[in-house]
Amino acid sequence: MKKKIVITGMGAVTPIGSGVDEYWNNLIAGACGIDRIRQFDADDLAVQIAAEVHSFDLQRYMPKKMIHETDAFTQYAYVAAAEALAMAGVSDRVAGPDLPADPDRMGIVMGTAMAGVATTAATQEILTNAVHKNVGPRFVPRILGNIAAAQIAIAHGITGHSVTLSTACASGGDAVSAAAMLLQADEADAVLAVGAESILCPLVIYSLANAHTLSRVNDDPQHSCRPFDAERSGFVIGEGGGALVLETEENALARGATIYAELAGWANNNDAYHVIKPNPDGISSIKCMKKALKQAGLSPQGIDYINAHGTGTKLGDGAELNALGQLFGGKSESGQSSETQEVLEGSTGGAAGIPAEPRTSADPGISAAQGTQVAPGQKPPADQGGAAGIRPAISSTKGATGHMMGAGGITESIACIQAIREGIVPPTLNLEQCDSQLDLVCGESRRMPVDTAMTNAFGFGGQNSSLIFRRYSGGKSNDK
Structure with missing residues (x-):
């Protein structure tokens, strides 16, 4: 018998706001997060615009050591997941947000297209130009796609299924589908679906620009991305993270959770x-x-x-x-x-x-x-x-x-x-x-x-x- 799957938590880190409320309020108000790139000097690039995340202090959410050891995509995933889990938490527990299911029956599905590509590009550039060739021991775990799920699992004690998938720009949607399939298969009672990305670096910009997929309206960033418009000329790279807590209806009702919507199809x-x-x-x-x-x-x-x-x-x-x-x-x-x-x-x-x-x-x-x-x-x-x-x-x-x-x-x-x-x-x-x-x-x-x-x-x-x-x-x- 098909189980009803419900949403009990949400989290968002976006170029127009961090936190679901700020993201949503700015979205319906018509805010635009696209501007000239600030993360590095892009003046010599054909594409000099992007939608970057600026609106939150990362040190409020992660210790300095973890910030230093993680890629931005992991950081965005971590913060979005924390918000979603807090939103789904059981209110009668005093010790902070609880997991919505037993740790062994709680899963994570992480979706990311290019994981730590920006870190890879920056590290290679440093290595190429350095007099003394050296790469830190944290480079490999920093760029791996599954490390975002690992950091979330460690922080929240989630010991059930942990899956990371990469299906390009469909990765986030497929993470939700995979989470639903775990619930339908009775492999979990609750699953955290997370998607995160931060690919901004000259290497990626050069490649996508040469593929003629990026907008080059550098002099008017706010109007550079024109979905479905007759004058559209390409997409604008964005970054951020999102998370949803999915549960079986039975599990959510048993613990008195607030249900925000049903996932009806995937x-x-x-x-x-x-x-x-x-x-x-x-x-x-x-x-x-x-x-x-x-x-x-x-x-x-x-x-x-x-x-x-x-x-x-x-x-x-x-x-x-x-x-x-x-x-x-x-x-x-x-x-x-x-x-x-x-x-x-x-x-x-x-x-x-x-x-x-x-x-x-x-x-x-x-x-x-x-x-x-x-x-x-x-x-x-x-x-x-x-x-x-x-x-x-x-x-x-x-x-x-x-x-x-x-x-x-x-x-x-x-x-x-x-x-x-x-x-x-x-x-x-x-x-x-x-x-x-x-x-x-x-x-x-x-x-x-x-x-x-x-x-x-x-x-x-x-x-x-x-x-x-x-x-x-x-x-x-x-x-x-």
Whole structure:
């Protein structure tokens, strides 16, 4: 029997704020964390902009010795995990935040695309230029991807499953999927899913710039990342960390935990098309989203909001718009192949079939009232009584945070959970020209009812990840 999986804790370290509340409030206010690079002198580089983390004092969270011995991606993971565990903690214990399960039944799944690549590059540069060749003994553990999970486990006494995976930009989303699979297999009662990344260094910038994937709008950083916009020119590197505590409903209710949302569906697959380029028809990403919908027992009409991958690249955003248009809008944004049509006409395996027509306000459960737009810097007004006329509402939050790679799949999941809790959909910054017929939320946040939200992540190597969150019902959630 399939177990219901719920979210009981969240943590975030992002370029627009550290802590879930600061991250979310700045996200819906239209804040942008992209600026000129400060971590090193980038004046001689073709790309001089990024979304860096500046907003927190690391020494509040980690001892100096650990800071010195760890890469930034581990530090971001560590801080996000601590917040998520504290949020999920049992309130009647005095000795600090408790684990939500027995240590042997508590797992960690860590997702990161490039782990300690920045440390590797910096160390090699020092070694090449040094008179006395020497590398410190902590170099290897500092760059390993699994060390983030190890540091978290040591700090919190987590002795259950510990898994680290790397599926490029889908790593964070896949970490959540893997956590859910551990829970479904009864290998754990609670799992901490973490994603973190910090790849900023000249080596990576040179490579991605030469691959023509990065925005070069150095003179206007705030408008450099333009997801889905006709003038988009590439993505902007971001950094940070995110964490979610997932539990079986039974475990969460037994300990009286606050439940913030349900993880209703998850999926992963591969394009098998190209190492860097996405399939322009979006066939595999459609299949991935359909798998998640099937698992959630939903049809496409059942999704209220999609936090899209939307990085700002010409090819990637085009392929994603095609996939979303075919699955949720009833047509391709630029025509569709016969193979794609076969995918659309297939059954979702128990859920309602894929519709051939766009969803409109005449569909069941949809109000004709347009969701209220919220200007940047303002709080959303009272609910005006309806969602957008065409479902689902879609936005990309990378114009605010940059592309956080392995961290993004989890911080964007948090955006979905918060959209469900607050009834507010964050905007797509810098989206001014787009001929898509999809309901893209641009410029300003929108207040609308959100009961279900999907987040997608697509990565190099043809990696696709899709997650669906749903408003929790059943049992006592204790959430507001």
